[in-house]
Amino acid sequence: MTSPLRILFMGTPQFAVPSLQALLDGPDEVVAAVCRTDSPQGRGQKCCQPPVKSLAACAGIPVLQPESIRTDAFFETVQAFQPDLAVVVAYGKILPGRLLRLPRLGTVNVHGSLLPKYRGAAPVQRALINGEEATGVTIMQMDEGIDTGDILLPAQLRIEDNDTAGSLADKLAKLGSEALIEAVELLKAGRLKAVKQDHAQASAAPMLGKEEGHIDWSRPASELHCLIRGLDPWPSAYGFLGGRRFRFFQPQTVPGEAATAPGTICRADCGGILIACGKDCLLIKEIQPEGKRRMDIQACICGMKLPLGERFT
Structure with missing residues (x-):
């Protein structure tokens, strides 16, 4: 029987919540959650905490909200948690290489498309706008590029005629949490095979304006x-x-x-x-x-x- 992993979770919006919840419900230990800083929202511009922070705080998990993830101080803080694996789900910032490589099993990401299609910040929205009939999630081994890492586990989902970016994101968040748990179990068993992306087939999903x-x-x-x-x-x-x-x-x-x-x-x-x-x-x-x-x-x-x-x- 394998020992529980010490997992560092990095995510910010609602899309990341099902994945964090799935890890909290599983056999491994989430040692800390990293998310973006609280931000003003709505007409009243009231300062609100990210959904990931709310869940982590309720679960008694330490929450880190650094202004910068590239400082020595933040690296040392994360290092002190001795993570075996880092999981990133819609964190919102590009991670430096030394942070990606810090956990002994590296860093995996739950991305909201079937890579190499729709690399970038708005994969869910771009798939809909472009009239795709299907999309999905990809569990990916992160590298220093933008969604260019090796594919570990893809999961496909049909797009319904009445899906919106909001409804589709909810479906993909759930699918992503299920694929993440499967990938972590395969990783612990040594049965997760990394597959290089075909960069010639890549397409971009830039942020919406x-x-x-x-x-x-x-x-x-x-x-x-x-x-x-x-x-x-x-x-x-x-x-x-x-x-x-x-x-x-x-x-x-x-x-x-x-x-x-x-x-x-x-x-x-x-x-x-x-x-x-x-x-x-x-x-x-x-x-x-x-x-x-x-x-x-x-x-x-x-x-x-x-x-x-x-x-x-």
Whole structure:
């Protein structure tokens, strides 16, 4: 019987929580959790602690929130925990080589794509935006590149037609936690085989920018359907009507050539807003007018007019 591993966990957002919980529920010992510093959030800019910090604190695990992970002081602090393995899940910073190599078994990462596709900060969103039919998670042996390390264990997941970046991230977080536990058990048994990535097949998943959400209605409805879902909940897709910004959610592609200019409101009732696109139409089920909360279309049209024939720009 193998001895329990001493594991250093590094992660920050909700995506990392299922993996940390799975490790806490398992036979190994999480000796410390490292996450980003508390940050202001929401309209009131209230300072909030990261989800990983909340879970670790509740479990009585020491929490480290360094301003920099590249200092000698932080390295020595981590070294004192004598970790056998480090696990990184959406920590949010590039780790220096000496930190990656500190644990005797190295450092593994739970990445939200099937590598080498979608290396980078937004793999979940980019897979949706690009209309992928499937994605997954990869347990990877980390090196000093950006998601370039050897593949240890992949796990695939089908993308559903109504998935958003939020719902898909939740599914992948759960899948990642399950794959992580399997990988750790295989690693302890000496049965985890590292496979080099085919760098020729790599694609990038750069961080999202708010400007990417500004909808070009001349594009096909099928592409906009993917874009809106990929940007939900953040930064969200939007257009303007009468100088006012509207954010769009829960799209549905409606086949049939639009007889009006792209962006034109063809219908607005309790079933949704039908908007002409470059090809086919898009039915929007939820909307968020500027200065208002996100709401279903029925609530929206009860409070404001969305005139037929007007165009979102």
